[in-house]
Amino acid sequence: MAASDQLLVVIDPVARRTDGESVRIAKDVLSAGAATKVCLPEGPEEFARALIRRGARRPVVVGDDGALLRAVSLLHRRRELAACALSFVPVGGVSSLSGSLGVPVGAVAAARAVLEGAERRLDLLVDDSDGVVLGALRIPSLPSRPSAPVPAGAPGEETGGHPWLRTCQSLVRTLASRPSRLASAPATGPSRLRIEVDGVCVVDLDQPVEAVSVTPGEAGCGAEIEVRAVSAGAGSSPLRLLGHKVTVSGADFRYRADSVVSGPVRTRTWTVRESAWGLTLPART
Structure with missing residues (x-):
């Protein structure tokens, strides 16, 4: 039996707790089609140790999107990602990331794809802190300040009734008149960011930005970049570009890389690594 036919099945503990029946089904399908060694890590350290000690076996991760992201991140940091399909x-959870990559939904279909599919090379976004993005990077606009709620018994409401009720209402009015942290917080709105694509500035700080998204495209084609600027007006088409290196800088901003929110940072650069990793997907017809 070839080494490629030997599987190391690493089952994330979250998947075992949330959907043990689907885990059992996936194990049965995989074991029926290949020689399998099953690992049941109890936490992130054991999860990482199992992947590191995989030997010649082909690793199969069973879990949610977070488990897939952890596996790719680990192999990237160890510089083993290029040689490991x-x-x-x-x-065990919502699989929007893996679904966008082409992984079938459902334990049976996904397990069969592991056995019958083929490795497909995919691009990867890598930032200047060695973080990775598999599916999409998003920088949303800053949240608008919510309106402060009007407390019961605020000035202008009719008072009366028992003395104890008037006392309570007086206390509420006193507290309501004090400035709260929420009320004193500065108003927020669209981000002011400088966005460079392959060294060329496409949006500068004088043009407020509502949202930015960067998505790895087809292998070798670079990333798809979309910028929605406030000045473009409602209903206007966003700015769309292809590029291999994106730098965002300006005021402190947070960003969502796949399902993980990071920041705040003042500048961050993402670079496309073409065909940087391989994922087993259903064979194309």
């Missing part, structure tokens, strides 16, 4: 069976 991953397989994935989504179990």
